[in-house]
Amino acid sequence: GGSVKAGKMPDGEKTRQCKQEEEQQQKEEEREGLIEFYSSYQELFQFFCSNTTIHGAIRLVCSKKNKMKTAFWSVLFFLTFGLMYWQFGILYREYFSYPVNLNLNLNSDRLTFPAVTLCTLNPYRYSAIRKKLDKLDQITHQTLLDLYDYNMSLPRSDWSIPSTQKRSLRSLLHHVQRHPLQRQKRDNLVNLPENSPSVDKNDWKIGFVLCSENNKDCFHQAYSSGVDAVREWYSFHYINILAQVPDAKALDESDFENFIYACRFNEATCDKANYTHFHHPLYGNCYTFNDNSSSLWTSSLPGINNGLSLVVRTEQNDFIPLLSTVTGARVMVHDQNEPAFMDDGGFNVRPGIETSISMRKEMTVRLGGSYSDCTEDGSDVPVQNLYSSRYTEQVCIRSCFQLNMVKRCGCAYYFYPLPEGAEYCDYTKHVSWGYCYYKLLAEFKADVLGCFHKCRKPCKMTEYRLSAGYSRWPSAVSEDWVFYMLSQQNKYNITSKRNGVAKVNIFFEEWNYKTNGESPAFTVVTLLSQLGNQWSLWFGSSVLSVMELAELILDFFAITFILAFRWFRSRQKLSPPGPSPNTHDNTAFQDEAPAANAPHRFTVEAVVTTLPSYNSLEPRGPSRDGEAGHE
Numbered sequence: 040g041g042s043v044k045a046g047k048m049p050d051g052e053k054t055r056q057c058k059q060e061e062e063q064q065q066k067e068e069e070r071e072g073l074i075e076f077y078s079s080y081q082e083l084f085q086f087f088c089s090n091t092t093i094h095g096a097i098r099l100v101c102s103k104k105n106k107m108k109t110a111f112w113s114v115l116f117f118l119t120f121g122l123m124y125w126q127f128g129i130l131y132r133e134y135f136s137y138p139v140n141l142n143l144n145l146n147s148d149r150l151t152f153p154a155v156t157l158c159t160l161n162p163y164r165y166s167a168i169r170k171k172l173d174k175l176d177q178i179t180h181q182t183l184l185d186l187y188d189y190n191m192s193l194p195r196s197d198w199s200i201p202s203t204q205k206r207s208l209r210s211l212l213h214h215v216q217r218h219p220l221q222r223q224k225r226d227n228l229v230n231l232p233e234n235s236p237s238v239d240k241n242d243w244k245i246g247f248v249l250c251s252e253n254n255k256d257c258f259h260q261a262y263s264s265g266v267d268a269v270r271e272w273y274s275f276h277y278i279n280i281l282a283q284v285p286d287a288k289a290l291d292e293s294d295f296e297n298f299i300y301a302c303r304f305n306e307a308t309c310d311k312a313n314y315t316h317f318h319h320p321l322y323g324n325c326y327t328f329n330d331n332s333s334s335l336w337t338s339s340l341p342g343i344n345n346g347l348s349l350v351v352r353t354e355q356n357d358f359i360p361l362l363s364t365v366t367g368a369r370v371m372v373h374d375q376n377e378p379a380f381m382d383d384g385g386f387n388v389r390p391g392i393e394t395s396i397s398m399r400k401e402m403t404v405r406l407g408g409s410y411s412d413c414t415e416d417g418s419d420v421p422v423q424n425l426y427s428s429r430y431t432e433q434v435c436i437r438s439c440f441q442l443n444m445v446k447r448c449g450c451a452y453y454f455y456p457l458p459e460g461a462e463y464c465d466y467t468k469h470v471s472w473g474y475c476y477y478k479l480l481a482e483f484k485a486d487v488l489g490c491f492h493k494c495r496k497p498c499k500m501t502e503y504r505l506s507a508g509y510s511r512w513p514s515a516v517s518e519d520w521v522f523y524m525l526s527q528q529n530k531y532n533i534t535s536k537r538n539g540v541a542k543v544n545i546f547f548e549e550w551n552y553k554t555n556g557e558s559p560a561f562t563v564v565t566l567l568s569q570l571g572n573q574w575s576l577w578f579g580s581s582v583l584s585v586m587e588l589a590e591l592i593l594d595f596f597a598i599t600f601i602l603a604f605r606w607f608r609s610r611q612k613l614s615p616p617g618p619s620p621n622t623h624d625n626t627a628f629q630d631e632a633p634a635a636n637a638p639h640r641f642t643v644e645a646v647v648t649t650l651p652s653y654n655s656l657e658p659r660g661p662s663r664d665g666e667a668g669h670e
Contacts, residue, residue: 077598087591094579123577130569137410138560145551150400152304152336153503154329155347155545156379158322158369159298160387162277162359171280172359175215179273179361182220186245187265214279214466218473220247220272247272249474258477266364273361274321275473278453281320282463298324300525300540301350304336320454321362322369322381330375338547343395346546350525353390354539366390370543372398374501376429383433386507393512393542399504400552405496410559413498422493425456435494440479443488448475512542 077083183189222245245268246261262268302309312334314326328347329336338345353367371385379385388394405413414420417430424430425438441455450464450472451457464472482488513521525540574580 077594080598083594083598091587092580092584093587119577123573126573127570130566130573134561134566139406139410139557140560142556142558144554144556146554147551150338150547150550150552152329152338152347153372153398154327154375156325156327156371156373156381157349157351158319158325158381160363160365160367160369161323162321162362168280168284175273175276175280178215186220186222215276218247218249218275220245220268249477250471251474252471258474260477270361270364277362278320279466282453282465283467298352299326299349300352303348305345319381325379327379335375341547341549343544343546346544349543351541351543352539353541366538368541372503372505372545377431378426378428378434380433388541388543389509390538390541391511393510393544395508395544397506397546397548399548401502401504402552402554403500403502404554404556405498406557406559407498410557412495414495415498417497420493420495425458430497432494432496436490439488439490439493440483444476444479447479448472452476
């Protein structure tokens with residue numbers, strides 16, 4: 040009966056009731072919720088383009104009725120996005136390359152005077168090895184006579200040999216004969232006979248051959264210069280002689296007063312507390328000034344009168360002529376707690392000359408970590424430091440070679456510090472060490488050992504830029520009284536006086552010193568600033584525009600999730616689980632049959648119980664089926 044009464048309701052009242060329900064439904068749907076999602080992707084992008092602060096996006100909505108404009112602005116919009124992110128990629132690549140800025144600072148302060156090492160250039164004949172050196176000189180004399188018809192004068196010596204040393208001298212002769220100095224044909228004359236008239240003495244190379252222990256492989260050490268070949272060959276045997284003497288490096292037969300006649304710093308006289316001594320196999324007795332870290336010299340003023348002044352004797356007394364072919368002294372300026380590598384940074388002082396060396400201090404501070412491949416103290420370098428000094432690149436390289444020498448050849452090279460548990464190479468104990476050494480040296484220079492790659496630069500370095508000036512000393516008008524005073528005070532009785540003395544002045548050129556520092560050229564702040572500049576250039580927007588774009592991306596994923604979830608739920612409703620497929624089909628058919636057979640009752644109920652739609656993604660408006668049923 041209720042259904043019949045509802046069906047006889049006047050048309051005006053039903054229309055009014057439907058409008059009220061529709062307005063109430065729209066109010067409920069338009070009521071703002073805590074979280075609101077869009078009903079479709081089209082609605083999402085349309086809202087974004089209409090309300091965003093990114094320039095150009097509104098054109099995609101305003102020109103939607105003109106497909107050509109829409110296509111043009113779409114291509115332009117996404118092309119601009121691509122170009123902007125291409126620029127972003129360039130900025131990120133530059134940021135992660137970790138560039139640096141070089142900062143130059145000039146500082147004025149009292150300067151700590153560096154360490155100064157001075158060597159005699161006169162390898163000394165220690166009394167412990169004097170007999171063996173004399174024997175080596177005799178062998179060399181005969182070798183030069185055979186090869187070049189040169190009768191070398193030998194220094195005077197006591198030729199009486201105790202019976203206890205005869206065996207060692209015979210051993211020396213045996214090993215020298217095993218590695219003789221000999222001439223070899225040049226490569227383009229190998230096939231010619233030795234007595235060929237087209238072969239001249241100048242067409243020969245001179246050198247010596249070093250073979251492995253079983254003589255299966257030999258290494259030819261050849262030189263185009265006979266002087267270099269003789270010095271290298273003599274030095275090879277000289278090192279073997281030194282290695283045979285226990286604690287040869289600890290021998291101290293130096294005579295400081297006989298080498299350095301005068302020493303002054305800041306107009307004050309030096310004493311023995313201001314220097315340390317060591318012996319170099321090739322450069323002789325060496326003295327290092329201002330190496331004591333407890334009392335370092337400081338320079339309050341620049342200039343020649345506020346530095347170190349030395350008068351040194353350059354005469355070669357009791358020298359080894361086949362090792363040292365120059366006269367004078369060798370000087371090196373270096374920082375404290377650093378070894379003096381005279382081969383690398385030293386230079387020679389000429390006899391009869393006053394050498395004035397001006398210095399400029401320069402410090403370099405590098406950024407570590409990702410900015411440069413430097414090391415703070417060498418603790419992260421895979422090479423053991425064999426020197427009793429702080430880490431430097433040259434210390435690391437020499438330590439690396441020495442460790443490889445011990446590993447490959449079974450002994451250590453005499454010129455470098457001795458690793459723990461090793462012994463110096465000596466061909467009385469290590470017959471083929473020379474062959475192994477020269478093969479290893481060739482690999483070292485070609486960086487096959489990887490020493491130059493392993494040893495990194497220190498992050499903090501102190502260097503001294505040197506410039507030298509020369510003048511005759513003493514002058515012609517003053518040499519008489521200068522030499523007279525030296526002879527009275529220092530017993531200077533050299534016949535060739537001018538070639539036996541030299542003067543050295545070492546001082547700071549200026550009070551300022553330069554510091555080269557590094558700072559990051561591309562920080563996070565710089566990166567954000569550059570990214571903001573690119574964003575503003577291409578879209579004329581701000582950080583809030585970036586947040587709008589992030590919101591668009593989040594809404595896109597949220598809608599995708601909701602639609603996927605509803606699609607999954609709808610599939611579950613359309614295909615509920617049942618005992619069999621036949622039962623499922625019959626049930627569905629029975630549900631649909633009453634609706635088809637009784638359309639009027641379904642229509643009346645729809646009119647009376649018109650409910651608002653809870654699905655925000657369904658199209659809005661009254662039910663078309665209800666209206667059709669009513670009619």
